[in-house]
Amino acid sequence: MTTPAIAIVGGGPCGLTLARLLECKGIDYVVFERDESDTSNRVGGSLDIHGDTGQEALRQAGLIEEFKKYARYDDTAFVLTDKDGKRLLQMGEGRDAPEIDRVALRQILLDAIPKEKIRWGHALTSAMMGEDKRPVLRFANGTEASGFKLVVGADGAWSKIRSLITKATPQYSGKIFIESKIGHENPLYQTLSKSAGAGMLLSIGPKKLVVTQRQGDGHYRNYFGILAPEDFFRNGTVNLGDTEATRSMLLSDFYADWSTEHKDLIKHATDFRAWTLYTLAPEDMNWKSVPGVALAGDAAHLAITNGEGVNLAMTDSLNLATKIVQYGIEHVDQAVQEYEAEMFPRGVATIKMGHQMIGSMYGGDPKAFLDALMAEGAQEV
Numbered sequence: 001m002t003t004p005a006i007a008i009v010g011g012g013p014c015g016l017t018l019a020r021l022l023e024c025k026g027i028d029y030v031v032f033e034r035d036e037s038d039t040s041n042r043v044g045g046s047l048d049i050h051g052d053t054g055q056e057a058l059r060q061a062g063l064i065e066e067f068k069k070y071a072r073y074d075d076t077a078f079v080l081t082d083k084d085g086k087r088l089l090q091m092g093e094g095r096d097a098p099e100i101d102r103v104a105l106r107q108i109l110l111d112a113i114p115k116e117k118i119r120w121g122h123a124l125t126s127a128m129m130g131e132d133k134r135p136v137l138r139f140a141n142g143t144e145a146s147g148f149k150l151v152v153g154a155d156g157a158w159s160k161i162r163s164l165i166t167k168a169t170p171q172y173s174g175k176i177f178i179e180s181k182i183g184h185e186n187p188l189y190q191t192l193s194k195s196a197g198a199g200m201l202l203s204i205g206p207k208k209l210v211v212t213q214r215q216g217d218g219h220y221r222n223y224f225g226i227l228a229p230e231d232f233f234r235n236g237t238v239n240l241g242d243t244e245a246t247r248s249m250l251l252s253d254f255y256a257d258w259s260t261e262h263k264d265l266i267k268h269a270t271d272f273r274a275w276t277l278y279t280l281a282p283e284d285m286n287w288k289s290v291p292g293v294a295l296a297g298d299a300a301h302l303a304i305t306n307g308e309g310v311n312l313a314m315t316d317s318l319n320l321a322t323k324i325v326q327y328g329i330e331h332v333d334q335a336v337q338e339y340e341a342e343m344f345p346r347g348v349a350t351i352k353m354g355h356q357m358i359g360s361m362y363g364g365d366p367k368a369f370l371d372a373l374m375a376e377g378a379q380e381v
Contacts, residue, residue, distance in 0.1 A: 002028075003146075003147040003148060004028040004029050004030045004148065005027060005028050005029065005148065005149045005150065005329045005332075006022060006027065006028070006029040006030075006148060006149060006150045006151075006152065006324075006329075006332075007029070007030055007031075007032060007135075007137065007145065007148040007150070007151045007152070008029060008030070008031045008032070008152045008154055009032050009124055009127075009137065009151065009152065009153050009154060009155045009159075009160075009161055010031075010032075010033065010153070010154035010155035010156060010159075010297075010299070011031050011032075011033030011034075011035065011106075011110075011118060012106065012154065012156065012297070012313075013047075013102070013105055013106060013109065013297075013310050013313060013314060014154040014296050014297035014298075014299075014310075014313035014314065014316065014317055015031055015033075015152070015154030015155075015296075015297075015317075016031070016106065016109035016110060016113065017057050017058075017061060017109060017313075017314045017317040017318070018152060018154065018296065018316075018317035018320060018321055019031050019109075019113050019117065019118075020061040020062075020063065020109055020112050020113055021057070021060060021061050021317060021318060021321035022321055022324070023112070023113060023114070023117070024060075024061060024062060025321065025324075025325050027324065027325070027329065029117065030117055030118075030119060030145075031113070031117060031118045031119065032119050032122040032124065032137065032139070032145070033118060033119065033120055033121075033122060034121070034122060034123035034124070034140075035120060035121070036120055036121045037120050037121075038107070038110050038120070044101070044102030044103060045101070045102060045179075045213065045215065045221045046072075046075070046099045046100065046101055046102070046213055046214075046215050046216065046221070047099065047100055047101075047102055047105060047310045048076070048097040048098065048099050048307060048311075049067070049071065049097065049098060049099075049100060049105070049310070049311065049314075050096070050097045050308075050311045051096035051097065053308075053311040053312065053314065053315045054310060054311040054314045054315070055067070055096075056315075056318065057314035057315060057317060057318040058108075058314070060318055061109075061112070062112075063108055063109070063112055066108050066111075066112075067100065067105075067108060070100050070101075070104045070105075070108065070216070071098035071099070071100050072098055072099045072100065072198075072216065073098040074198050074199075075098065075099040075198045075199045075200075075214055076092045076093060076094065076095040076097055076098060076099065076199055077090065077091075077092050077093050077197070077198050077199030077200070078090070078091050078092040078199055078200050078201075078202070079196075079197075079199070079200070079201045079202070080202050080203075080204070080366055080369070080370060081201065081202070081203045081204075081366070082203065082204060082205065082366050083203060083204070083205030083206075083257070083258045083259065083262065084258075084259045085203070085259040085261045085262065088366050088367075088370070089370060092199065099199075099216075100216070101215060101216040101217075102310075104216060105310075121141055122139045122140075122141060122143070123139060123140040123141070124137060124138070124139055124140075124155060124160050124161075125138050125139060125140050125160070126138045126160060127151070127160050127161050127163065127164055128164075129164065130146050132146075132147075133291065133292065134146065134147065134148060134149075134151075134291075134292040135148065135151040135161070135164060135292055135293060137151065148292070149292065149329050149332050150292055150293070150294060150324075150329075150332045150333075150336065151164075151292060151293055151294075152293075152294045152295070152296055152320070153293070153294070153295045153296070153299040153300075154295075154296045154297050154299060154313075154317075155299055156297070156298045156299060156302075157170055157278055157298045157299075157302045158170070159295065159298070159299035161293065161295060161299060162295060162299055162300075164290060164293045165287050165290045165293055165295060166284065166287040168280055168281070168284035168287075169280075170278035170279060170280055170302050171278060171279060171280070171281065172230040172276065172277075172278055173277040173278060173279055173304050173358065174227055174228075175225060175226070175227060175228075175277045175304070175358060175362060176225070176226055176227075176228050176232060176233075176274055176275065176276050176277065177211075177223040177224065177225050177274075177275040177277065177305075178223065178224040178225075178226065178240070178246075178250070178272060178273075178274055178275070179221065179222070179223050179271075179272065179273050179274070179275050180221075180222045180223075180224070180269035180270060180271055180272050180273075181219060181220070181221060181222070181269065181270050181271040182219060182220040182222060182265070182268060182269065182270075183219045183270070184217075184218060184219060186268055186270070187268060188264060188265070188267075188268035189219075189220075191264075192212070192220055192265070193214075193218075193220075195261065196212045196214065196220060197214070198214055199213070199214065200212070200213040200214075201213070202361075202369075203258075203262060204361060204363075204364065204365070204366040204369055205255075205257075205258060205364060206364035207226075207227050207362055207363075207364060208224070208225055208226050208227070208254055208255070208362070209223075209224075209225040209361050209362065210222065210223070210224055210225070210255075210258075210262055210265065211223040211225070212265070222265060222269055223275070224250055224254070224255070224266070225361065225362065226254050227362065230276065232274075233274045233276075240272040240273060240274060241272075243269075243270060243272065246272045247266055247267060247269065250266045251263060251266055251267070277304050277305065277358070278302060278304075279302055279303050279304045279351060279354055279355070280301060280302045280303070280347075280351060281351065282347075282348045282351050282352055284351075285301060285344045285345075285347040285348045285351070286344065287340075289333070289336060289337045289340055291333045292333070293336075294320060294336045294339065294340070296313060296316035296317055296320060296343075297309075297310075297312070297313030297316055297317075298313065300316065300343060300347060301343070301346065301347030301348075301350055301351060302351075303347075303350045303351045303353070303354035304351075304354030304355060304357070304358045305354065305358070306350065306353045306354040306357045306358070307357075308350050308353065309350075312346055312347075312350055315346070316339075316343060316346075319339055319342060319343065320335075320336070320339045323335035323336070323338050323339045357369075
């Protein structure tokens with residue numbers, strides 16, 4: 001079999017957007033994905049896809065109409081409260097940033113890519129430069145792949161492709177989100193659906209927060225944001241698999257002085273899992289281009305969650321694909337150099353935005369967070 005010109009490591013929205021764009025332009029590629037099949041990865045919440053970035057990438061990929069079938073335009077509302085449940089702001093209705101479940105977005109992209117172009121069950125264990133000074137990929141299933149004109153690392157926060165370009169590694173932010181669920185069968189569901197409604201509700205208190213967001217099937221995903229050591233859920237002290245113990249810990253150690261409404265959310269929450277927040281540093285966005293390698297999305301510019309992640313990742317894919325088409329496969333290294341020159345400022349900006357936004361969210365003053373939103377161009381409705 002002929003080796004494709006481009007290998008994409010990672011089958012999330014970033015890697016699959018790039019794959020679809022290359023497919024549209026007739027450029028040969030292969031996607032290596034660690035999941036065993038397209039039904040393996042069911043983790044992930046709701047994503048807001050912005051008109052001039054994420055949606056533009058889908059438009060160029062010929063998928064915008066398919067996206068609109070699943071996009072939730074009524075879930076753009078945003079409500080801000082304090083820890084006592086007092087509503088301070090409601091905004092966002094009508095914003096061109098509809099929500100879509102990560103799983104649904106991924107499936108739209110998968111359906112638009114030939115099945116033979118995706119190699120499932122290929123978890124990358126290492127990447128190194130071969131004798132031809134091009135990447136050699138080694139996978140957990142014992143296979144190896146090489147000979148590509150370009151390898152694109154779209155393999156997320158802990159990218160193994162990144163090490164071919166830079167020594168930069170993610171740093172712990174000091175903050176953790178504890179994710180949970182309130183499903184339709186939950187005794188609290190009807191009450192929560194009336195109080196939280198569509199979109200997202202953010203509550204801010206001293207050094208902690210609560211986020212509640214409606215998902216595509218109507219259930220609610222909740223995030224309890226706390227300050228904690230990096231190994232808080234790894235040292236055996238807290239077992240998120242013990243639902244009652246986790247509820248008790250949150251109620252006694254973190255949210256004891258919050259409103260009854262917030263405490264009820266904890267008392268009824270299920271399916272706990274930890275989301276530890278990491279980030280690259282702004283100064284990491286300065287590596288020297290390496291022939292045969294490129295990074296996109298979190299692999300390139302991991303930032304603390306700020307609402308831009310998937311949109312910038314899809315923008316990376318669009319810009320990289322555009323440069324590859326412009327210069328052609330024989331000059332793909334020049335395409336990558338120009339892509340990186342445009343990507344670095346975006347990376348620096350989103351990393352700084354993440355620090356600023358999460359700092360104001362954990363600062364305890366909802367008004368400080370509101371000011372940060374307005375500084376980024378948000379408009380009250």
